[in-house]
Amino acid sequence: MQIIHHGARTGVTGSCHEVRISTYGLLVDCGLFQGEEAGRTLNIEFPIEHIKALLLTHCHIDHVGRLPWLLAAGFRGPIYATEATSALLPLMLEDGLKIHLGLDKSQCEQFTRLVKLLLKPIPFDCRAQLVLPDGGLVSICFRPAGHILGSAYIELVLPDGENVIFSGDLGPYSTPLLVDPQSPKQVGTLVIESTYGGKYHQPIDYREQQLAEIIERSMNDGGAILLPAFSVGRTQELLFDIENIISRTLPLKSRKEDAATNWHQLPVILDSPLAIGITEQYITFQRLWAKEAKQRLLSGRHPLSFKQCITVNQHSDHLAIVNRMKVTGEPAIIVAASGMCEGGRIMNYLEALLPDSRTDVILVGYQAKGTLGRSLQSQPDSVEIQNKNIKVNATVHTMSGYSAHADQFDLVKFVAGIEQGPQQIRIVHGDLSSQRALAKKLAAVKPGCEVIIAAEEGS
Template sequence: MEILHHGAKVGVTGSCHEIKLGQHGLLIDCGMFQGDESKGVLDIDFPIEHIHALLLTHSHIDHVGRIPWLLAAGFKGQIYASEATAALLPLMLADGLKIQLGFNQQQCDQFTLLVKSRLKAIPYDCWAQIILPSGELVKIRFRPAGHILGSAYIEIMLSTGEIVVFSGDLGPCNTPLLIDPISPEIVDTLIIESTYGDQVHHGIERREAQLKEIIERSLIDGGVILIPAFSVGRTQELLFDIENIIAASNVKNEAVNWQEIPVILDSPLAGEITAQYRNFKMLWTKEAKERKQQGRHPLSFSQCITIELHSDHQALVNRLKISGEPAIVVAASGMCAGGRIVNYLEALLPDKRTDVIMIGYQARGTLGRDLYHGKRVIKVNNKIIDVKAQIHTMSGYSAHADQADLLKFVGGIKQGPQTIHVVHGDKQAQLAFAELLQQIKPQAKIVTGFS
C-alpha cells in the first residue's frame, strides 16, 4: 500500500490523493486549484490508467472541480460519495462548467447525465465493497465530517484488515445546523487536513449575536450589506442564523425593524443547494430539527428572496446602486473570485453607505483576500475601484475545524494511527499541527507535505 498526493499535499486547494494497492489505485477527490495555487492547472498530470474508482469526501469545487478533466483523460471507473454529496455534485459541476468552459445548458445537462451514470451513493456509516481487477476486496465507509452537507471522512479497509482514513475537510464542533464529526475507533494510516492547524477559533457560540450587531449598526447608516458566501455550506449557515434573529426580534425594542429587511439570496446555485439542505434535513442537528417541528422554515423564510435570472440580478444591482435602500445580499463566490458578488462589489464598494461582511477563509491572490486585509484601491472586473465601503470581518462561520477540533478528532481515535500524513494546509499550519500531533500520538510517524 502506498499513499500518493496529486494535490493539496501543500496548500489548501486542488485536493487529490491516491491509495495505490499493487497494480491498482483508488483516487480520493479530484479538486481544482484556486487563487495563487491555480497557475492555470486543470489537466490531469498524473497516470490514471490504473485508477479503479474515485471516492469523494464532499462537493466543494476544490475537491471535485477537476472531475471533467479526469473523465476527459479517460477515467472510466465509478464515483463513490455519500448520498447528499451525490445529490449536490451534479449541481456543483454544472456551475463550474459554465464558469470555466462556457458550457451552455444542453452541454451541462449531457455532462451531468454522464456523471450521474457513474455515481454510486452510499449512506453514511454503511460499509460498501469495491472489488479491484486483481480480485482484491476493499471496503469503504463514509462518516459525517461536519464540514458541509454530505461531507464525509472515508474509512478504507484493505484486504489485510488495515484501515486507512482520509479526513477530507473536517467541520468545527458545535455548529447549529450539521452534526459534529465523531472520531473513528481504529486507524492504521490517517491522512488529515490542517487548514487551521495553527489557529484556535472563538466565536461559534456568539456568531449570531455578532452578526446581528454588525447588521444593525450598518443598517442604521443606510445602504446595502453585502455578504460574500460559498453557495454550499456558509450560505445555509447564514440563512439559518438570520432566520433565528428575525424570529426572535421584537420590533418595539429593536434599533432596526428586522421584519421588513429584505434578505436577498442572489445565486441560482445557492438556491438549488439550499433546497437540497432542506431535502436532507435528517442530517440536521437536534436544534435545527426542533425549529422545523415548531413550524418555522430556517432555510426558506418569507423575507428571503432568491434571484435566479441574470437580468433580474443586473436590475437589482442597478437599483441598489441608485437607491441605497437597506437590504442584506448574500451572493457567491465566497472569495469574491467570480460569481454575482463581483457585480455588487463593482457597483457598491465606492459608496460609503455600503458594508461588506467577510466571514470565511480568503485564499491568496483573490479579491476577497484584498478586501479582508483592508486594501482601499482594488481591481474589480478590470476596473480600478476606490473602496469607500466599510469592511467587517467576523469569526464563527468557518466551515473548517480549528486546531482544537482537529486535535480532538485525532485524540478520539482509540487505536492507532501508526502513520499520520498532514496535508491541506500552509507550511506554518502543517508544521504547528504536526508538532502537537506528535505529543498526543507519540508512537505515530508524522509526515507533512513539507517533510
C-alpha cells in the first residue's frame, strides 16, 4: 500500500489523496485550490485509468470542487460519501460551477445528474465493500467527524487487512449542533489534517454569550447587523445560537424587558439561496444532530427555522431588502455569504450600509490576507467595493469561537483516544509550521509511531 498526495500535502486547499493498492487506486477527496494556491491548474494532472473509486470526506469545496475536472478527465467510477454529504454535494457543486465556470442552470443540472448517478450514499458507521478487478475486497466505513453536516473520517480495511484512516477535516469537540468526533479503536496508518495543528481556539462555551452582547449593543442604535458567513456550517451554527438567545430572553422580566422585546421583534434575514438549501438539509438530517440540539427539538423549538427567521431566495427580493435597509435603517440581523466578504450577496449590503454609522458588521470566521473581510477588521476609513470607494462609518466587530475545525488540543485528543495504533501518522492539510507543531505533540502521545510531515517530503 502506498499513499500519494495529489493536493493538500502542504497548504489547506485542494485536498486529494490516493491509496495505491497493487495496480489500483482509490482517491480520497478531489478539492479545489483556493486562496494563495488558486493559481494552480485545476486539470487532473495525474493518471486516473487505475482509479477505481472516489471517496469523499465532506462537501466543502476544497475537498470536492475539482470533481468536474475529474469527470472531464474521464473518471466514471463510484463516488462513496455519507448520505448527508450526498444530499449536500449537488448544491455545493452547482454553486461552484456557476461561480468558477459560469455554467447556466441547465448545464449545472446536466452535470449534477451525472454526479448523482455515480454517488453511492453510505450511512454512518455502516460498512460498504468495494470489489477490485482482481477480486480483492476493500471495506469502507464513514465515521462522524463533527466538522459540518455529513462530514466523516474514512476507515478503510485493505485486501491484506491493513487499516488506513483519512481524517478529512475534523471538527472541534463540544459544539452544540453536531456530534463530537469519536476516536477510532484501531488504526494502522492515519492521514490527519493539521489546519489548526499549531493553534488553540477560544472556548466554544462563551461564543453565544459574546454574540448576544455584541448584538444587544448594536440594537441600541438601530441599523443593520451584518453577519457575513459561509453557507455551510457557519450559517447554521449562527442561526442555532441566535434562536437560543431569542428563546432565552423570553422569560426575562423587569429591567431586561426592553432587551427581550427588542430581541423578539428583531428580524433575522437569511439572504443566500445556497445557505437556505443547505439549512434545509441540516433540518432533514436532524437525526445526525448532537444531543443538545435534539433536546431543543423535543421541547418544541425549531433551532434552524424559527419564526423570526426570514429567508430570501429571489435576487429581486434581495435587492429590495438592501434598498429598504439603506433607506429606513431598520434594525435587522442579516446573514449572507461570503464569509470573507469576497463576493456573494453580502457585498451589496456592505456597499449600501457601511457608510451608515448605525450599521454593525460582525466577522465570525477566519479572514484570509488580501480579503475585504481582513481589511474591515482594521476598521479603515474607507474600502473599495465593486470598484467604488465606500466610506466605513459602520462598526466592525471580530469574534472567534465559530471555527468548524479542530484545534491542536482536539487533534491530539482524537489521536490519543485511539486504543490500538497507529504505526504511522501522515500529517497533511496545513502549512509547514502547523504540521511541525502537531507532529511534535503527536509523537509525544504516540511514542514509537512514525510521524511523517507531508510538507517536508518530496512531491
